[in-house]
Amino acid sequence: MKHNKSEVLLAILIDIPPEDAAIVLTYEDAVLPLLSRHGGRLQRRLRAVDQSAELHLICFDSREGQEAFATDPSRLQLMRLLQGRLLRQRVFEVTESALNYGTADRFGGGLPKGKTR
Amino acid sequence: MTTGDYWFTYVYKSQTAERLQAAEQERLAAEVRSVYRQQQLAARLRRHQLKLTASKPAELAQVASWASSPTEVIEWIGEDSNWPPTADPMAALLARHRSGKGSAWSAAGVRPPGRFRCSPRSTRRQGRRTEHLLVKRHRHAVAIAIEVVRQLAAHAFADPDMEMLRLQVYAHHTLRNRAYEQAGFRAAILNSRAARVGTDTWDSLEMFLERPSAQRLL
Numbered sequence: 001m002k003h004n005k006s007e008v009l010l011a012i013l014i015d016i017p018p019e020d021a022a023i024v025l026t027y028e029d030a031v032l033p034l035l036s037r038h039g040g041r042l043q044r045r046l047r048a049v050d051q052s053a054e055l056h057l058i059c060f061d062s063r064e065g066q067e068a069f070a071t072d073p074s075r076l077q078l079m080r081l082l083q084g085r086l087l088r089q090r091v092f093e094v095t096e097s098a099l100n101y102g103t104a105d106r107f108g109g110g111l112p113k114g115k116t117r
Numbered sequence: 118m119t120t121g122d123y124w125f126t127y128v129y130k131s132q133t134a135e136r137l138q139a140a141e142q143e144r145l146a147a148e149v150r151s152v153y154r155q156q157q158l159a160a161r162l163r164r165h166q167l168k169l170t171a172s173k174p175a176e177l178a179q180v181a182s183w184a185s186s187p188t189e190v191i192e193w194i195g196e197d198s199n200w201p202p203t204a205d206p207m208a209a210l211l212a213r214h215r216s217g218k219g220s221a222w223s224a225a226g227v228r229p230p231g232r233f234r235c236s237p238r239s240t241r242r243q244g245r246r247t248e249h250l251l252v253k254r255h256r257h258a259v260a261i262a263i264e265v266v267r268q269l270a271a272h273a274f275a276d277p278d279m280e281m282l283r284l285q286v287y288a289h290h291t292l293r294n295r296a297y298e299q300a301g302f303r304a305a306i307l308n309s310r311a312a313r314v315g316t317d318t319w320d321s322l323e324m325f326l327e328r329p330s331a332q333r334l335l
Binding site: 070082084087088089 | 280281283303304305306307308309310311325327
């Protein structure tokens with residue numbers, strides 16, 4: 001999974017409280033399709049086995065795209081779906097890790113060049 | 118336990134409950150008084166004093182001088198939320214102002230002034246982002262902030278294409294956030310540990326103000 005220098009790769013960890021799960025997931029389902037308007041792509045959407053959180057791996061072509069997504073009026077209007085609930089999330093800007101031994105094969109990668117097991 | 122002991126315990130508990138109830142009533146009354154005072158003050162400011170005008174670079178420099186610590190630079194001026202900043206925050210602020218990316222406004226007629234900025238106009242329906250509401254420490258700062266936000270909303274929603282105002286604030290600024298809430302903003306998203314300041318991390322809140330909510334203020 002390679003990306004250009006101008007690309008922004010984000011890992012977003014979203015808290016899903018059991019009592020608001022339906023509301024949070026409805027909002028997420030509605031808001032994620034807006035990414036494509038701003039050069040954003042959802043690369044992975046993972047959910048905790050206990051349903052308490054979701055992890056989104058999102059790539060934007062540029063930082064401007066990320067900003068445009070944040071201020072997209074459709075996204076802002078979709079915030080109404082939250083019905084006054086506070087959505088808690090943590091956003092990490094991430095990059096490929098060179099040292100991904102152990103997990104590389106599992107996710108389709110490989111060992112760095114010149115390295116043998 | 119004798120009957121007397123029991124009675125004493127009961128009276129003691131009852132008095133404690135009464136004291137707690139009285140304290141709670143006093144707290145609620147103080148809250149109401151405080152909100153009433155703020156509303157009165159906001160109304161006074163609205164009628165007579167506060168008027169927003171386009172900022173000049175010199176005013177921005179004056180506003181920047183209010184920041185006296187790294188954390189205040191991040192809170193008030195910085196485009197970069199991490200410390201130390203990658204560029205001179207003041208130079209970045211002035212450059213952005215001069216380039217026309219956003220408009221800056223100062224509140225004249227009251228001391229101290231406030232300032233805010235919103236993103237540039239667009240021809241399509243859109244939301245705007247407000248940035249950097251600055252009101253100097255003052256006993257009427259919350260009332261001034263509410264009035265500044267009200268006028269910002271009036272200015273922004275005068276554009277018929279304007280749908281929504283958005284802002285990001287640090288979650289620990291309860292006083293400032295209360296001013297936004299009183300001006301009609303609602304918190305929607307909490308970003309945990311959005312900024313790293315030295316060894317601390319700060320949470321940020323994404324708030325928004327919709328046209329129907331804003332119209333109550335106008």
